[in-house]
Amino acid sequence: MTRALIIAPQWIGDAVMSEPLLARLAARGERLSVAALPWVAPVYRAMPPVAEVIDLPFAHGRLDWSARRALGRSWRGRFDVAYVLPNSIKAALLPWFARVPRRIGYRGEGRWLLLTEQHPNPPGRPPMVPFYLALSGAPAHGDERPALAFAPERLAQACAAAGVAPGGFFVFAPGAEYGPAKVWPPAHYAELARALHAEHGQPVLLLGSAKEAALCGEIAAAAPGACRVLAGQTSLLDAMVLIGASRGMVSNDSGLMHVAAAFGLPQVAVFGSTSPEHTPPLNPRARVLWLKDELGLPCMPCFERTCRFGHYRCLAAVDAARVQAALAVALQPQPQGQA
Template sequence: MTRSLVIAPQWIGDAVMSEPLLADLAARGERLAVAALPWVAPVYRAMPQVREVIELPFAHGRLDWAARRRIAATLRGRFDIAYVLPNSIKAALIPWFAGIPRRVGYRGEGRWLLLNRQLRNPGGRPPMVAFYQALAGEPRGVGAAADARPSLSFERAVLRAAANAAGVEPGGYWVFAPGAEYGPAKCWPAAHYAELARRLHANDSLPVLLLGSGKEAALCQQIADAAPGACRVLAGQTSLMDAMALIAGARGLVSNDSGLMHVAAAFGIPQVAVFGSTSPEHTPPLNPRAQVLWLKGELGLDCMPCFERNCRFGHTRCLSEVAPQRVETALHDALAA
């Protein structure tokens, strides 16, 4: 059996989108270990094909040369092949230091010495699932790439434990993920989230759980304050594992284009994804129960998609003109799908 090490990407959404690659590798008999930063490691623990998750104790953006050499020493002789998913030089250092015989990845930042099987960097912004699946080295038709969908799973006991800790019943709550790590240009307005929360709570009395990182707690509190009695702020109060379990057990989710959007898609729950500055042609929620709202054709804004962190014009019309009533309708459509 081929022993394989996968160097994981650093963002939650990208980690989710790598799942079809890992499924392909496991299906052809490779035994998989994933080396991941702590904030994405829980994603790989929800992939049954992953035998081992190795957490990397690196700070964001730092080279940590000595630490990479120490970790590589513990991996020497354990693996036959490494798949390096990020395009940075530092991501390719551990397989090289560890002397793993076959090291596969995109050329990225001039990694000709570190990788001995290099794929040409694609132009533009390719669909991420196909981008990662190409590392398996097997020709895939357009139809196969289009059909590939990330899939995550938890045992039912994990879902119930997370729901109990949050004081809710599985299936008896909504989830909003109103933040976006990349920047505010991806965020549907807080006032719109609050109005949607009021409408949903008035209809069914189910609580709306507001999830995200600690950096998004203030945003979530703003939404909760504008929707009295409808929301519970859990941003920054749960682990990523528990947040994922709460998403998996939710009645439905509303989010921006974010990592938690991809988590919801991989669990296959009803969801609405609001896009503005980014494009669903690049990173859509790959979920047959997802509804995507992107008003590029309706608004006729030449700046869409800009892929910027902040709106250069200061109006974020691409998001603010997506009405809460429209999102509510889309959510009910997702439930019926």
């Protein structure tokens, strides 16, 4: 059996998008060990094709040359092939130090000496699933999409800890690590929470990191009795489990949006400054709201962290009633074979 080392990307959404590549590698007989930073590693623990997850001890944005060299050297003789998913030089150092015989990745930041098999950098912003699948040596088929799974008992355990029943709650992920140009207005989230609670009588769990707790608190305060703030109170792994156990999810373009898509949940994703042509939720039950054609704003998509005009119209123009209607469509039973 081929022993494969996967150097994982550093963002949650990109990690989810790499799952079809891992499924393909495992299907052809490769044993997968994924080396990932701690805030991304839980995503790979929800991927059945992964045999082992290695938590990397490095700080975000730092080279950590000595630590990478020591860790890489400790892996010598352990792997037959390495797939380097990020495009940075530092991502390619570990398999190079480990002397992995085959080291596959994109040329990225001039990595000619670090990789043995280099793919040319694609132009623009390509869809991420085929971008990663190309590293397998074969193109995407066009129907591959990420899939995550947890055992039913794990779902029940997380729901019991949160005081909810599986399938008996909605989830909002209102934050976006990238910046406010991805964030649907909190007042809109609050209006939607009130409407969903009135319609279904089920709570809305607000998920995110500790940095997003204040944002979630603002939403909950404007929707009394409808929401429970769990941002900053759960691990990423538990947040993923709760998403997988929920009835449906509403979010911005974010990593947790891709997590929901990989579970095949009914979901609505609100896009503004970014484009669903680049990073859509790959889920037949997803509904995407992006008003580029309707608004006619020449700046869409800008891919900026903040709106240079200060109005965030691309997001604010998506009203809560529209999202509620889209979610109602997503919640409808799927025809057999399409779920």
